[in-house]
Amino acid sequence: MMRKQSWLLKSSLLGLFFLTAYLMPPPDKTPPSDSVIPELRTQCPPGFRKNEHNECVAINLYQQYDSPNNQGVGGLQTAPPPIRDGFSPQQIDLGRYLFFDPVLSVDGKLSCASCHQPEKGFSDGLATSIGHQGKKLKRSAPSLWNVAYLERLFWDGRATTQEEQIQTSLYSKEEMANTPENLLHTLNGIEAYQKMFRAAFPRKDYNDGIALDEIYTAIAAFQSSLVSLNSRYDRYAHGYHEALNQKEIEGLNVFRSFVARCAECHTPPLFTNQQFAVIGSPEPTGVPLDPGAQVPFHDKSLRGAFKVPTLRNIEKTAPYMHSGSFPSLHEAVEFYTKGRGHAVPEDETLYLHWHIWEPNLSGYEIDRLVDFLKTLTDEAFMPQVPKTLPSELISNALNSKDPGT
Template sequence: MKNILATLAIAALPLGALAAADAPLVFKPGHASLKQFLLPAQVPHPADNAPNAARVALGQTLFFDPRLSGDGNMSCATCHNPGLGWSDGQGTARGVKSSVLGRASPTVINTAYNSIQMWDGRKASLEDQAMGPMQANVEMNMDIAKLFQWLNGSEGYKKMFDKAYPGQGINEGTVSKAIASFERTAISRNSPFDKWVKGDAKAMTAQQVKGFEVFTGKGNCMACHSGANFTDNGFHNLGLESWGLAEPDMGRYAIKPVKAMKGAFKTPTLRDVARTAPYFHDGSAQTLMDVVEHYDTGGTVKTNLSPNMKPLNLTHDEKLALVAFMEALTSPYKPVKVPALPVK
């Protein structure tokens, strides 16, 4: 586990941390100063849950099975649809009985590289978070005792679990491991930006390269969206309008009650961000341009505002270039097959 955390820490290091301390970025395709933006080829995983075909297949089956919810009509894929950027296209998520929840469904893309999970960071790993939505009465609202009674009575699932985790049985541990194994296949690291970093001069347009310059410079985006996965795995109050409500979502503060964490939420990856609208934890930004405009103002509500939030005074062309660059972080879409679910 220590090696995994070390890998994740490297992936989240801020601009320049992997290069010489005084070495500036050179905005030329293939330049050595850009290599820090390439994700590791090996996807991190715990030592006791190394991925294999059987584990991924089991996790994929569980991920798409609505019978893991109390009403039998919601699966993990309901809120994390591969065709919708591994999110749901909603401003905020829908839970049991289609109730409107307070936070957006975060994307599963590249969560394997995160050192902490969820908008408020209350889960440490993919294994740690996998059962959460099933157990939450406002989300999938599943009776966990009934869930395992049913899974252990299913001949199809018993065969899959025996193959994936021989001798470990069907329990919260193996269900969590299987779902996490499948989620680790949701990877984005073959975008036009990645190709440009590797030396393909035609992979990005001149406008996108200009956007990268704005991103790493005047836009101050790297203050939070740092490293190869474009997240610092940290928490920030962005001064959103919802923070000014009478009873605002306290975010990370509910988990770690220190003043700086009031209204602070985890920095999401920008990988495949063009597919994951709406944006922010409250779904208040409909487009990437809306996101840029918010950051350009330095935040709407100034109370407990992150010190990284300052007016940017970007020109219209700079804003367009910044959006174009973020669009260049999208990898080609890989269709995900909905598996045949065990009948018994």
């Protein structure tokens, strides 16, 4: 009898549950506006420590070393140059959203990440990048790893700050093709970004709109957080000998040798000396010589000169050189051993860098160099790609009201 009563009670409660659920109106699929707006992170990304002023300060093992006259000379335990840091965690995180959001381009189709993709070493895997309306650009996309250490940006060094670099890409007719006026109008029209900018720049009056310098600062803050100094090579440099195998150590020795002279331009720990070099790398068939740094510096001796690129995460950034001329690392390294100026057009007189000569490396030595270069791969501090962008929240909220969703 008791079992029957218990069964009847459970059946009644179950029936009441389904009846209540059936009679209740369907839930509103549109979330409250506050719940869809991302909360900016309050902690610094890896590789940074937050101080009492809410600033993210870079910290790494290379800071314990010194450099003679503040100049690296190829030694393994060499201090890096000054880094640009001190941004707040909120500014860095806001920049992360902006970096991946195509709303920054005039037609909403290109983001910073279109040409600087995390999984491709913050390059794009193309010989030359693709810009506005599918236009093929003249040069490849440089990696952004460790960009906060660099004194000049772009292959020809025409920008001296990240903010200048950001504006050049945003407003170039060939790249993102936007205008300052349109960019402000777009971002100020997105409620999520209004709230996020107020969180990242708390001294703003509540009614103030988003300002251009805040946009540039936020993107620069995110780019400055892209630090890569924790590869297997770095562990070897800090004293852990087993981090590299014998072939990789042989490659390191070739890299640092007076014969190859790689380390004299690609100086550790950044693996660039931040100078400009004329090496005579070839252009694609039918393409005229790129004058490079000659244009912004108005210096004929820099005709065909380009900024020495970092070799950090070089394994991820093929094809190589400013024009993407070499599909593989082996071909890029081989170029240097084929003889001084062998690819310079006959009608050009270039002032080739004196390090570019004829090392006559063997095939074995080239292979070992490639082995070593792959030890510079380090994505330990890879940032997270946002799952939802602020510019998508409006369309998502509208779509959620559709009965068919």
